Amino acid sequence: MKLLVTALLLAGTLAFAQxxxxxxxxxxxxxxxxxxxVKPEAKPDAGRIVANKDSKTFHxxxxxMAAKIKAENKTTFASKxxxxxxxxKGCKVCKI
Numbered sequence: 001m002k003l004l005v006t007a008l009l010l011a012g013t014l015a016f017a018q019x020x021x022x023x024x025x026x027x028x029x030x031x032x033x034x035x036x037x038v039k040p041e042a043k044p045d046a047g048r049i050v051a052n053k054d055s056k057t058f059h060x061x062x063x064x065m066a067a068k069i070k071a072e073n074k075t076t077f078a079s080k081x082x083x084x085x086x087x088x089k090g091c092k093v094c095k096i
Contacts, residue, residue, distance in 0.1 A: 049077040049096070051088050058083040063094035 050066040051058040054073045058080070059066035077083040080096060090096045 049080060049083050051075050051077060051083055051086075056088050057091055058088045058096065059091040060094040060096050063091055063096075065091055065093045 048061050049058050050061050050063070050069065052069045052073050053075055054070075057065075058077060059069075077086070077088075080090070084090075
């Protein structure tokens with residue numbers, strides 16, 4: 001009797017081991033990434049100087065300090081000379 005039970009268990013194990021594996025679907029290849037188009041500026045010099053109305057300091061547009069200016073205090077100038085004429089002082093970080 002033990003031999004019969006062992007044989008049946010072994011047969012069931014072998015049938016399970018030999019069962020075909022389910023095919024898994026491979027994900028579709030990702031579409032190539034395309035860089036977004038860059039819009040040309042209307043006036044190359046316009047808005048290149050960002051200023052803080054509160055501190056009366058002006059910065060290059062890419063200055064890290066310019067990014068911290070609150071929207072309500074932010075203004076722009078077309079040139080450094082225009083900002084200085086309006087009594088703004090240059091940033092010590094971007095050394096404009």
